[in-house]
Amino acid sequence: MKKSNQFMNLPIISIQDGTEVGSVKSLVVNSQQGTVDFLTVEHEDWQISVRAVPFKKIVGVGEFAVTIENRSSIFDLTEIPIANELVQKKISITGAKLIDRKGQFIGEATEFFIDEENGLILGVAISMQSKEVVLSSEQVITYGRDLLVVKEEAELKFFDHAEQLLQSEKTEATEADPVKENQYKLLTGRTTTKDIFSKSGVLLFPNGTQLKKEDIVTAQEEGPSVLAELTMNVVG
Incomplete structure (x- = not known):
């Protein structure tokens, strides 16, 4: 766990090159997901364009540096519309x-x-x-x-x-795991008897789908209503 201010101004190091490719300028918050999705990158050679590294491209965040695999992990914001949109929202949290x-x-x-x-x-x-x-x-x-x-x-x-x-967080994870394990045991290998849709109307499992563990995970991520619908419409 890190404080937000522990990211600021950290050098960003490319593991492949062994060089500093910039420093952390700001954190880009996704207000819908409650996550930091991007770090904007400051570099003296980039005076006009704004660049960012997706959080999922970060290898590690240490006391002295943020590491990424290589320079290709850094993108111009014009190449990532969602990043640009999040930056424009200016969700900073601190001071709110x-x-x-x-x-x-x-x-x-x-x-x-x-x-x-x-x-x-x-x-x-x-x-x-x-x-x-x-x-x-x-x-x-x-x-x-x-x-x-x-x-x-x-x-x-x-x-x-x-x-x-x-x-x-650990307590919540420990308490939740047995429930999920029971759902895996109950549903894995069973066959759907109707089409099952996501909350947004996307077809998840056509009628006749033999469920695998990853299917159960997908249903769990969709929420209780989708999981309940799936549970009530399987055989086998």
Whole structure:
């Protein structure tokens, strides 16, 4: 887990060349997914174009540098429309005001914490009137440009230390795994008796599909309603 400010100005090193190919200028937040999807790159030779490296192209984030395989991992933003769109939204998180869904003021975000393996935002540090606390990203409903909307104040669960975010994440993963394993056992090898569609209307499993484990994972990622529909329409 890294603080957002621990990324700033880090050299970006190409493993293939063994050279510095720029430095981290900013983090590009995907407000819909709650992730950091890109790092914008600063280089003295790039005065006009803005370039970025997708988080999934990062090999590692260390104390002294960010490493990528080679220079081809860095793209001009004009080549990645979604990156350009996210940059224009200017979601910074730090400095944003937090309100709950009923409009009550909670505090101000002073920092946020990122899983350096996948870019997932784990939580936010908040300055409140009398104390500094940490809030899990699970409590965040909306990441806006100037505001974060969170669950109702009565439902909020604050941590005293950022390290507790990792403990919470591990606990949730441990609790969820047995459920998923049971779903795999229940559905793998069975055959669908009707077409199963995603929430957006895309055909996932045609009638007569013999389900594999990866199919169950796909249904789980679509959410409870799709998984329930699948569970009720299989034989074998």
